[in-house]
Amino acid sequence: MAQPLILDGRVVAKSIEADLQKRVEIIKEKSGITPVLATIIVGNNPASETYVRMKGNACKRVGMEPKKIELPESTTTEELLSVIDELNRDDSVCGILLQHPVPKHIDEQKCFNAISLDKDTDGVNTASFGAVTMGNVGFKCATPYSIMTILNYYGIELKGKHAVVIGRSPILGKPVSMLLLNADATVTICHSRTVNLPEIVKTADVVVACVGKANFVKREWLKEGVVLVDAGYNEGNVGDIDLQNAAEISSAYTPVPGGVGPCTIAMLMSQTVESAERKYL
Ligand code: NAP
Numbered sequence: 001m002a003q004p005l006i007l008d009g010r011v012v013a014k015s016i017e018a019d020l021q022k023r024v025e026i027i028k029e030k031s032g033i034t035p036v037l038a039t040i041i042v043g044n045n046p047a048s049e050t051y052v053r054m055k056g057n058a059c060k061r062v063g064m065e066p067k068k069i070e071l072p073e074s075t076t077t078e079e080l081l082s083v084i085d086e087l088n089r090d091d092s093v094c095g096i097l098l099q100h101p102v103p104k105h106i107d108e109q110k111c112f113n114a115i116s117l118d119k120d121t122d123g124v125n126t127a128s129f130g131a132v133t134m135g136n137v138g139f140k141c142a143t144p145y146s147i148m149t150i151l152n153y154y155g156i157e158l159k160g161k162h163a164v165v166i167g168r169s170p171i172l173g174k175p176v177s178m179l180l181l182n183a184d185a186t187v188t189i190c191h192s193r194t195v196n197l198p199e200i201v202k203t204a205d206v207v208v209a210c211v212g213k214a215n216f217v218k219r220e221w222l223k224e225g226v227v228l229v230d231a232g233y234n235e236g237n238v239g240d241i242d243l244q245n246a247a248e249i250s251s252a253y254t255p256v257p258g259g260v261g262p263c264t265i266a267m268l269m270s271q272t273v274e275s276a277e278r279k280y281l
Helices: 009-031 046-061 077-089 108-114 126-133 142-153 173-182 197-202 243-249 260-280
Strands: 036-042 065-071 093-098 162-166 186-190 206-209 227-230
Touching: 009 046, 009 142, 009 260, 036 046, 036 077, 036 260, 046 065, 046 260, 065 077, 077 093, 077 108, 093 108, 093 260, 108 126, 126 173, 142 173, 142 227, 142 260, 162 173, 162 197, 173 186, 173 206, 186 197, 227 243
Parallel strands: 036 065, 036 093, 162 186, 162 206, 206 227
Antiparallel strands: none
Protein backbone atom coordinates (compact mmCIF):
# COMPACT_ATOMS: atom_id res chain seq x y z
CA MET A 1 0.00 0.00 0.00
CA ALA A 2 1.12 3.57 -0.74
CA GLN A 3 2.40 5.68 2.11
CA PRO A 4 -0.45 7.56 3.81
CA LEU A 5 -0.70 11.29 3.32
CA ILE A 6 0.00 13.23 6.51
CA LEU A 7 -2.67 15.89 7.01
CA ASP A 8 -0.40 18.39 8.70
CA GLY A 9 -2.42 20.98 10.60
CA ARG A 10 0.66 23.14 11.20
CA VAL A 11 1.17 23.63 7.46
CA VAL A 12 -2.50 24.59 7.04
CA ALA A 13 -2.37 26.95 10.04
CA LYS A 14 0.73 28.66 8.68
CA SER A 15 -0.86 29.38 5.32
CA ILE A 16 -4.03 30.70 7.00
CA GLU A 17 -2.02 32.95 9.33
CA ALA A 18 -0.04 34.40 6.42
CA ASP A 19 -3.31 35.42 4.76
CA LEU A 20 -4.72 36.81 8.03
CA GLN A 21 -1.67 39.02 8.58
CA LYS A 22 -2.38 40.75 5.27
CA ARG A 23 -6.08 41.14 6.06
CA VAL A 24 -5.39 42.62 9.51
CA GLU A 25 -2.95 45.08 7.91
CA ILE A 26 -5.76 46.27 5.61
CA ILE A 27 -8.17 46.67 8.55
CA LYS A 28 -5.58 48.73 10.43
CA GLU A 29 -4.77 50.87 7.41
CA LYS A 30 -8.39 51.62 6.58
CA SER A 31 -9.81 52.05 10.08
CA GLY A 32 -6.79 52.86 12.24
CA ILE A 33 -8.06 50.22 14.67
CA THR A 34 -6.37 47.07 15.93
CA PRO A 35 -8.98 44.31 16.30
CA VAL A 36 -9.24 42.77 19.77
CA LEU A 37 -9.93 39.14 20.70
CA ALA A 38 -11.09 38.82 24.30
CA THR A 39 -10.26 35.55 26.04
CA ILE A 40 -11.90 34.59 29.31
CA ILE A 41 -10.39 31.93 31.51
CA VAL A 42 -12.09 30.82 34.71
CA GLY A 43 -10.08 29.03 37.41
CA ASN A 44 -6.58 27.67 37.01
CA ASN A 45 -6.67 24.61 34.81
CA PRO A 46 -3.07 24.32 33.51
CA ALA A 47 -4.15 22.96 30.10
CA SER A 48 -6.57 25.89 29.66
CA GLU A 49 -3.80 28.31 30.68
CA THR A 50 -1.63 26.87 27.91
CA TYR A 51 -4.42 27.06 25.30
CA VAL A 52 -5.24 30.67 26.19
CA ARG A 53 -1.56 31.62 26.02
CA MET A 54 -1.24 29.94 22.60
CA LYS A 55 -4.34 31.78 21.37
CA GLY A 56 -2.96 35.09 22.67
CA ASN A 57 0.31 34.46 20.85
CA ALA A 58 -1.48 33.59 17.60
CA CYS A 59 -3.51 36.77 17.97
CA LYS A 60 -0.32 38.84 18.19
CA ARG A 61 1.28 36.97 15.27
CA VAL A 62 -1.53 38.01 12.94
CA GLY A 63 -1.42 41.59 14.24
CA MET A 64 -4.48 41.61 16.51
CA GLU A 65 -4.56 42.40 20.20
CA PRO A 66 -5.45 39.78 22.83
CA LYS A 67 -7.34 40.93 25.90
CA LYS A 68 -7.09 38.31 28.61
CA ILE A 69 -9.66 38.19 31.39
CA GLU A 70 -8.80 35.88 34.26
CA LEU A 71 -11.54 35.00 36.72
CA PRO A 72 -11.27 33.00 39.94
CA GLU A 73 -12.52 29.41 40.30
CA SER A 74 -15.29 30.71 42.58
CA THR A 75 -16.88 32.82 39.78
CA THR A 76 -20.63 32.24 39.53
CA THR A 77 -22.66 31.87 36.35
CA GLU A 78 -24.20 35.29 36.97
CA GLU A 79 -20.79 36.93 37.39
CA LEU A 80 -19.49 35.32 34.21
CA LEU A 81 -22.61 36.40 32.34
CA SER A 82 -22.02 39.97 33.42
CA VAL A 83 -18.38 39.87 32.15
CA ILE A 84 -19.65 38.53 28.80
CA ASP A 85 -22.29 41.25 28.68
CA GLU A 86 -19.62 43.90 29.19
CA LEU A 87 -17.50 42.46 26.36
CA ASN A 88 -20.57 42.26 24.10
CA ARG A 89 -21.03 46.01 24.63
CA ASP A 90 -17.32 46.86 24.30
CA ASP A 91 -16.94 48.30 20.81
CA SER A 92 -13.24 47.47 20.56
CA VAL A 93 -13.84 43.71 20.96
CA CYS A 94 -14.36 41.73 17.74
CA GLY A 95 -14.27 38.21 19.15
CA ILE A 96 -14.97 36.57 22.51
CA LEU A 97 -13.50 33.24 23.52
CA LEU A 98 -14.69 31.59 26.72
CA GLN A 99 -12.13 28.87 27.33
CA HIS A 100 -13.74 25.42 27.77
CA PRO A 101 -14.11 23.81 30.26
CA VAL A 102 -15.30 26.21 32.95
CA PRO A 103 -15.65 24.97 36.56
CA LYS A 104 -18.51 22.49 36.96
CA HIS A 105 -20.74 24.80 39.04
CA ILE A 106 -21.02 27.23 36.09
CA ASP A 107 -23.72 26.75 33.43
CA GLU A 108 -21.31 26.71 30.49
CA GLN A 109 -23.87 26.54 27.70
CA LYS A 110 -25.84 29.44 29.19
CA CYS A 111 -22.63 31.50 29.13
CA PHE A 112 -21.78 30.39 25.58
CA ASN A 113 -25.29 31.41 24.52
CA ALA A 114 -24.82 34.87 26.05
CA ILE A 115 -21.96 35.67 23.64
CA SER A 116 -23.35 37.96 20.96
CA LEU A 117 -23.51 36.23 17.59
CA ASP A 118 -21.34 38.78 15.79
CA LYS A 119 -18.54 38.18 18.35
CA ASP A 120 -18.96 34.40 18.72
CA THR A 121 -15.79 33.69 16.75
CA ASP A 122 -15.25 30.37 18.55
CA GLY A 123 -18.71 29.30 17.34
CA VAL A 124 -20.08 28.02 20.65
CA ASN A 125 -23.46 29.76 20.82
CA THR A 126 -26.35 27.36 20.11
CA ALA A 127 -27.71 29.90 17.62
CA SER A 128 -24.39 29.88 15.71
CA PHE A 129 -24.64 26.07 15.56
CA GLY A 130 -28.18 26.35 14.23
CA ALA A 131 -27.24 28.93 11.61
CA VAL A 132 -24.24 26.95 10.38
CA THR A 133 -26.23 23.70 10.32
CA MET A 134 -28.94 25.34 8.22
CA GLY A 135 -26.32 26.78 5.86
CA ASN A 136 -26.90 30.37 6.99
CA VAL A 137 -24.29 32.96 7.96
CA GLY A 138 -22.80 32.09 11.34
CA PHE A 139 -19.46 31.43 12.95
CA LYS A 140 -18.47 27.78 12.98
CA CYS A 141 -17.26 25.95 16.05
CA ALA A 142 -13.46 26.23 15.82
CA THR A 143 -12.34 22.59 16.11
CA PRO A 144 -14.92 21.22 13.64
CA TYR A 145 -14.02 24.09 11.29
CA SER A 146 -10.36 23.14 11.66
CA ILE A 147 -11.15 19.55 10.67
CA MET A 148 -13.07 20.66 7.59
CA THR A 149 -10.36 23.15 6.61
CA ILE A 150 -7.63 20.50 6.83
CA LEU A 151 -9.66 18.01 4.76
CA ASN A 152 -10.36 20.70 2.17
CA TYR A 153 -6.72 21.89 2.06
CA TYR A 154 -5.52 18.37 1.24
CA GLY A 155 -8.31 17.76 -1.27
CA ILE A 156 -9.97 14.91 0.63
CA GLU A 157 -13.20 14.02 -1.17
CA LEU A 158 -16.22 13.88 1.14
CA LYS A 159 -19.11 13.79 -1.30
CA GLY A 160 -20.94 10.46 -0.97
CA LYS A 161 -18.38 9.12 1.50
CA HIS A 162 -19.38 7.42 4.71
CA ALA A 163 -18.06 9.50 7.60
CA VAL A 164 -18.26 7.97 11.06
CA VAL A 165 -17.94 10.48 13.90
CA ILE A 166 -17.23 9.02 17.33
CA GLY A 167 -18.44 11.52 19.95
CA ARG A 168 -21.42 13.89 20.09
CA SER A 169 -20.25 16.76 22.28
CA PRO A 170 -21.69 20.23 21.62
CA ILE A 171 -18.26 21.66 20.70
CA LEU A 172 -17.01 18.81 18.56
CA GLY A 173 -18.95 15.68 17.66
CA LYS A 174 -22.29 17.33 16.86
CA PRO A 175 -21.04 20.35 14.92
CA VAL A 176 -18.46 18.38 12.90
CA SER A 177 -21.20 15.91 11.97
CA MET A 178 -23.32 18.74 10.58
CA LEU A 179 -20.41 20.21 8.62
CA LEU A 180 -19.66 16.79 7.12
CA LEU A 181 -23.33 16.39 6.24
CA ASN A 182 -23.34 19.81 4.57
CA ALA A 183 -20.29 18.66 2.58
CA ASP A 184 -22.46 15.79 1.22
CA ALA A 185 -20.93 13.00 3.29
CA THR A 186 -23.23 10.30 4.64
CA VAL A 187 -22.74 10.66 8.37
CA THR A 188 -23.09 8.21 11.24
CA ILE A 189 -22.72 9.68 14.73
CA CYS A 190 -21.58 7.25 17.44
CA HIS A 191 -21.44 7.73 21.20
CA SER A 192 -21.08 5.83 24.45
CA ARG A 193 -24.38 3.98 23.97
CA THR A 194 -23.64 2.90 20.40
CA VAL A 195 -23.87 -0.86 19.92
CA ASN A 196 -21.30 -2.64 17.73
CA LEU A 197 -19.04 0.38 17.36
CA PRO A 198 -16.13 -1.51 15.73
CA GLU A 199 -18.49 -2.93 13.04
CA ILE A 200 -19.81 0.56 12.24
CA VAL A 201 -16.31 2.05 12.13
CA LYS A 202 -15.27 -0.74 9.74
CA THR A 203 -17.70 0.66 7.15
CA ALA A 204 -16.23 4.18 7.32
CA ASP A 205 -14.38 5.94 4.51
CA VAL A 206 -13.58 8.74 6.97
CA VAL A 207 -13.34 8.36 10.74
CA VAL A 208 -13.45 11.43 12.98
CA ALA A 209 -12.53 10.50 16.53
CA CYS A 210 -13.54 12.90 19.29
CA VAL A 211 -13.94 10.61 22.27
CA GLY A 212 -11.37 11.88 24.76
CA LYS A 213 -9.86 8.40 25.35
CA ALA A 214 -6.25 7.69 24.46
CA ASN A 215 -5.73 5.24 21.56
CA PHE A 216 -9.41 4.27 21.69
CA VAL A 217 -9.88 3.44 17.99
CA LYS A 218 -8.00 0.26 17.06
CA ARG A 219 -6.39 -0.74 13.79
CA GLU A 220 -8.61 -3.87 13.55
CA TRP A 221 -11.73 -1.65 13.44
CA LEU A 222 -10.60 0.14 10.30
CA LYS A 223 -11.02 -0.42 6.59
CA GLU A 224 -7.88 -0.20 4.48
CA GLY A 225 -7.51 3.21 2.82
CA VAL A 226 -9.65 5.00 5.42
CA VAL A 227 -9.04 8.70 6.14
CA LEU A 228 -8.35 9.20 9.85
CA VAL A 229 -9.07 12.46 11.64
CA ASP A 230 -7.98 12.40 15.24
CA ALA A 231 -9.36 15.33 17.24
CA GLY A 232 -8.43 13.75 20.56
CA TYR A 233 -5.76 15.21 22.74
CA ASN A 234 -5.00 13.14 25.80
CA GLU A 235 -2.33 12.98 28.45
CA GLY A 236 1.07 12.14 27.00
CA ASN A 237 0.27 13.92 23.71
CA VAL A 238 -1.74 11.03 22.31
CA GLY A 239 -4.92 11.12 20.32
CA ASP A 240 -8.08 9.00 20.32
CA ILE A 241 -6.89 6.75 17.46
CA ASP A 242 -4.11 4.22 17.93
CA LEU A 243 -2.18 5.94 15.15
CA GLN A 244 1.04 4.15 15.89
CA ASN A 245 -0.54 0.96 14.56
CA ALA A 246 -3.41 2.29 12.46
CA ALA A 247 -1.83 5.11 10.44
CA GLU A 248 -0.13 2.72 8.00
CA ILE A 249 -3.40 1.21 6.75
CA SER A 250 -4.98 4.64 6.20
CA SER A 251 -4.77 6.68 3.01
CA ALA A 252 -4.40 9.89 5.04
CA TYR A 253 -4.34 10.87 8.70
CA THR A 254 -4.01 13.85 11.02
CA PRO A 255 -1.07 13.33 13.39
CA VAL A 256 -1.23 14.02 17.13
CA PRO A 257 0.26 16.44 17.94
CA GLY A 258 0.42 18.62 14.82
CA GLY A 259 -2.96 17.83 13.28
CA VAL A 260 -6.31 19.26 14.30
CA GLY A 261 -5.03 21.27 17.30
CA PRO A 262 -2.79 23.90 15.65
CA CYS A 263 -5.33 24.59 12.95
CA THR A 264 -8.13 25.09 15.51
CA ILE A 265 -6.38 28.20 16.81
CA ALA A 266 -5.99 29.49 13.25
CA MET A 267 -9.75 29.09 12.70
CA LEU A 268 -10.50 31.17 15.79
CA MET A 269 -8.18 33.86 14.42
CA SER A 270 -9.73 33.62 10.98
CA GLN A 271 -13.27 34.13 12.27
CA THR A 272 -12.14 37.01 14.50
CA VAL A 273 -10.59 38.73 11.48
CA GLU A 274 -13.84 38.09 9.58
CA SER A 275 -15.78 39.72 12.41
CA ALA A 276 -13.41 42.73 12.34
CA GLU A 277 -13.78 43.04 8.56
CA ARG A 278 -17.57 43.08 8.90
CA LYS A 279 -17.28 45.79 11.53
CA TYR A 280 -14.58 48.07 10.14
CA LEU A 281 -14.48 47.65 6.35
P1 NAP B 1 -16.52 15.08 25.60
O1 NAP B 1 -17.40 16.23 25.78
O2 NAP B 1 -16.06 14.29 26.79
O3 NAP B 1 -17.28 14.06 24.62
C1 NAP B 1 -16.79 12.78 24.39
C2 NAP B 1 -17.76 12.04 23.50
O4 NAP B 1 -17.26 10.72 23.34
C3 NAP B 1 -19.16 11.92 24.10
O5 NAP B 1 -20.13 12.21 23.13
C4 NAP B 1 -19.24 10.45 24.55
O6 NAP B 1 -20.52 9.87 24.38
C5 NAP B 1 -18.30 9.79 23.56
N1 NAP B 1 -17.78 8.55 24.14
C6 NAP B 1 -17.23 8.38 25.36
N2 NAP B 1 -16.92 7.08 25.55
C7 NAP B 1 -17.27 6.43 24.42
C8 NAP B 1 -17.22 5.07 24.01
N3 NAP B 1 -16.74 4.12 24.80
N4 NAP B 1 -17.69 4.76 22.78
C9 NAP B 1 -18.19 5.71 21.96
N5 NAP B 1 -18.28 7.02 22.31
C10 NAP B 1 -17.83 7.37 23.52
O7 NAP B 1 -15.21 15.45 24.81
P2 NAP B 1 -14.93 16.62 23.72
O8 NAP B 1 -14.90 17.93 24.40
O9 NAP B 1 -15.78 16.42 22.53
O10 NAP B 1 -13.42 16.25 23.34
C11 NAP B 1 -13.07 15.02 22.73
C12 NAP B 1 -11.57 14.96 22.53
O11 NAP B 1 -11.18 16.02 21.66
C13 NAP B 1 -10.73 15.16 23.80
O12 NAP B 1 -9.57 14.35 23.69
C14 NAP B 1 -10.33 16.62 23.76
O13 NAP B 1 -9.10 16.87 24.43
C15 NAP B 1 -10.16 16.83 22.28
N6 NAP B 1 -10.35 18.22 21.84
C16 NAP B 1 -9.47 18.69 20.95
C17 NAP B 1 -9.60 19.98 20.48
C18 NAP B 1 -8.62 20.49 19.46
O14 NAP B 1 -8.66 21.64 19.08
N7 NAP B 1 -7.74 19.63 18.97
C19 NAP B 1 -10.63 20.81 20.94
C20 NAP B 1 -11.55 20.29 21.83
C21 NAP B 1 -11.40 18.99 22.28
P3 NAP B 1 -21.82 10.31 25.27
O15 NAP B 1 -22.30 11.57 24.64
O16 NAP B 1 -22.75 9.18 25.10
O17 NAP B 1 -21.31 10.50 26.66
